Amino acid sequence: DNGMGPVPSHWKGRCESGENFNSSHCNRKLIGAKYFIDAFLAENESFNATKSLDFISPRAYSGHGTHVATIAGGSYVPNTSYKGLARGTVRGGAPRARIAVYKTCWYHDGLEAYICSSADVLKAMDEAIHDGVDIMSLSLGYEPLFQETDVRDGISTGAFHAVLNGITVVCAAGNAGPAAYTVGNLAPWIITVAATSLDRSFATPMTLGNSKVILGQAMYTGPELGFTSLVFPENLGSSSNELISTTCELTLINPNLTIAGKVVLCFTASPFDTAVSSAASYVKRAGGLGVIVARHPVNILRPCLDDFPCVVVDYELGTDILLYIRSTESPVVKIQPSR
Template sequence: MVYSYKHGFSGFAAKLTESQAQQLAELPGVVHVIPNSLHKLQTTRSWDFLGLSPQSPNNILHNSKMGDGVIIGVFDTGIWPESKSFGDDGLGPVPSRWKGICISGDKFNATTNCNKKIIGARSYIDGFLAEYGQPLNSSRDREYLSPRDANGHGTHTASTAGGSFVGNVSFRGLATGTVRGGAPRARLAIYKVCWNILGGQCAAADMLKAFDDAIHDGVDVLSLSIGSSIPLFSDVDERDGIATGSFHAVARGIAVVCGAANDGPSAYTVHNTAPWILSVAASTTDRAFPTPITLGNNKTLLGQALFTGKEIDFTGLVYPESTGLDSTAGSCEALKLDKTSVAGNVVLCFTSMARQISFIASTVVQEAGGVGLIVAKHPRDILTSCVADFPCIEVDYEIGTQILFYIRSTGNPLVKLSPTKTIVGMPVSPKVAYFSSRGPSSIAPAILKI
């Protein structure tokens, strides 16, 4: 026996052979026997952009008392309780209806790490270990056998939902402001169901046990940034642990909010499509991080970056394909660099790939002695993956092409790269982020779900 489910629904999780599972399925009173399965993991400005400013006295933030009295359950990789986002200054007693607990474990002390903000913390691993096939080794697997977060994803999602006010926050001087969650006075109940192994995995058996406990504990809302692995199931049925557990939670008045996933931009990639789940996509905001690129002809173009280092004064600008290497040398994902021509210069490359390429390419440029990188990509609105102390600036294809034409128009192309600035209030409408999953639902395409 791995788990017994008894609060929100009746059932259990056990290690069975295929034959034993078949025999059990044929017994009267057994509704379903389903296999365990693994699921995967999916700011200072966002809430102001949505109109939830503390300075506006008549908005939903104030009308709801900033979430005071609400208990948010978070299914994820756990929590780093020392974060200032989880301070309990100004909060009253824990709601008397709360029946949950904090459980101590590896580097997590229930007495000191739980407070009037983090009012519950549990971890669930038995279902995952049944699939992983070996005991967890904290050193090898870089994990904690406790509610402590070894990944950072759970700490991020918990603070996004219910983090307390923390002033004067920035990323190396960029995006300065007050960070907070959507309901900054809400309480948090942490259910660690995902583990920092195999890229971040969450077992259905563990999540079902967490749903069962959360129903008993008295949460008001459940937040899950978790989804099935692609390909998605063709049906919302008993194989979908999130759909099953959330159904029982919603039936008891608990709202369940899930991420729509980050498998875009193709259609039919939206996760968590059960009609009783509120699926939430990622979108752009009105904040930008413009980074000036000044060419040797004194033309200045703007890219996006998180560059906080010193200005790179006019230096050489190189497009690898122009250095005599093959025609693919200017591709960011397959950079071929002549160290003699790159050393001390800025490199331009092009990519059609959305994720992580900028980080990988910037590493290659640094190793070749380059002092900066300009990445021309489509689309540009995806989050940058560049490091902040190396000038790695992302531009769209149009600007990238202008830079390439400049390189080819002169025998001595030069460029200056200036540090990034923060701008808010950009006159743009929000749109679904490029990486966010899209509908329609693969289950019922005629019904919009995102």
């Protein structure tokens, strides 16, 4: 809260203590912290609060609340990077804004899912109105089908009362992409927002043995991997499934692959980002030195553990690499750190 002035005199909110959270954690930046669980408990009798992984307090268990609060109003933090990548100053959309958090969603261990009761959401929005917030930001929502007439959708009802009190309400359009999905939180008095494409790439140069440079995407910050044997699963082993072992998923279960000391190219149609990490994990366990995964572009790019080179390319570039492999007896590739 450096540089923040006194808490505004019109503010009526407070900070509540609870599990792993003390009201003293609040300051001139974080000026409110409450949690709402009564309706959730009434609707989920199987929930065991004493054994739950979640904190019965305003504190976030998964970090989602902290994450979205930072996006909305995080203060300036200079010289930030991921192991040197994308170095710069980070901040939220309104870095000088104060934050009050209202926790309404809870992790149900038995169901292995987060559940948000509409009654808890409504109560939280009602208290936020009373406390004197200027803007409500809700990074949650319900299934979009018939939500305009669904009494379980407390967000639109609470937002209507907030707007009547002069409060701007901003809600998430959804939590999927980049393909087309139905938009949620559609009430006309709500500002509905969604993420867009990021104007940043983490180019990872790969040089083939024919001197052609392929730019993949990765968050690889390890040392340069010099020219190393490059293989495609169809060229390995004697499995009867040899031809279909070219996919990343079946590469993982082909016991005849010999990939120690090599970089592996594979293809996947999986929409899940775990396809890359799973392929990297297998290749590493088998003694491989890196993996190149060709896939349809997705909206998530994650580093692989222990700075293992796992580079993502689209199908077109993956096909270019495959044609090179098939055109030479000893294909090799050099992988440079991301930049």
